[in-house]
Amino acid sequence: MSDLHCPRLRSRGAHRRNSGVATMKWLRTLVIFDQGNIVSNQDWESIHQAFVRSIESIDSPTGSGRLVLRRKTYVPESKQWNRNGVGFLRNRFLEHIVQKEGWKAEGEVDLQNLQEKPELQLYPSLEPYAEPITSSFGAFDFVTTTEGGLRVAIEWETGNISSSHRSLNKLSIVLAANKIQVGVLILPSRNLYEHLTDRIGNIGELSPYLEMWKRMGETVEHGLLAIAVVEHDELTDDQTFPYLKVGKDGRAGEGKTKRNAPNPKPKKESS
Template sequence: MKWLRTMVLFDKGGVISSADWQTVHSSYVQAIESIDHPVGSGTLTLREKVKLPGGQWQRNGVGYLRTRFLHSMRDVQGWRAEGSVDLPRDREQPPIQLYPSLESYREPITSDFGGFDFMTTAAGGTRIAIEWETGNISSSHRSMNKLAIALSSGIIEIGVLILPSRALYEHLTDRIGNIGELSGYLSMWEGLKAVVTRGLLAITVVEHDALTRNADLPYLVVGGDGRAREGRSNLP
């Protein structure tokens, strides 16, 4: 798999020049580049999407990519995953106004954000959260929002979202998040640096190495939930 680029949306406190950031970035890029198909080939080759009778597209599933990435980070490179780290419900909400009374009001938090895909602490003590995002596009927005809130709350100092390029998206399960879909929102997340004391928020874009029409190469297995299930139900 190819690492295309890493975009740092903001850096407060010089995290970008720290040894912890350089180490973790090098490590997760290595994990990205270790993802291959077929296994052992050294490159990620995907079957091109094809249009089936009836108009349904056959594409590659995404679970394999995430599983291989996490395996490399934990089992090959030896990063210690710290488990699920959730944002507490009892954190203070900002005051807002009710209309038409104009009273000050704080809406209670009644839902959980859930943990991050990968959470660890680097040698220098920097807390890092990585979201491998091959869920649907709404999941990509949620991941970015979770990372931004964790940074502003001081739970982490480095937040990274890894997601497909537009070209990779074309050959994966329908409506998968990708950089093309998020590009119009980057200025909003960049603007959140004002509420962060120390932290770095980055997006890394990944892509396949090659495409093939060779029918002997199987598609990556499609999962069993959400849009993936919907698409799979229409396959012959």
């Protein structure tokens, strides 16, 4: 893993934080693979600075200039934890990169031709076999094209660790097909993960598999795959401070349902 690296950013006025303002932290960008030296491309620097500024624009309460999150708390009755939702962070990021940075969201990448069935082999007959494809890749959170023609896809992690694996797999496959030239996954640090929706994907759990995705770069002719790691600025134990809203689907909804469920009635003892 020693050659995973973070690109150095040139200082620009638009990128500097205002003195005394503390918003969401961009910790680092890991370049998993870079075929074609895209990291030295001015277009990469432009989109990188744009998504870093978009990350650092996220604050809570909105307009405060600071990203403060309520620390997780245990609920003995349900044996669940109260944590912050992730949809708010993703939505604020997308709003800023489109409305403030001026990047145009282009919708979906055409993945139709990537759904071809590979020729496999059955055992023990050794006959050729093509397994039916019964699910699709799904859309990316944000797709745009730079002035120099680089197609960029960005995913902001809102799901569990399985979702993170799917995102990196999907980005790698689309990079290999040259449908995009830059793929970025934004996900929480281990510290931030502790205070977000149950089992949210995070860099700590993903780190043992980075070598695998690095090797997938050998199938890419011209493309860059990166992970950006983000973190809150501050935690509070103030009981009047609200948690970020939790969604109703997936693990978030499951945890919310358990927390809000009424206590089960004790069973009567048999005589």
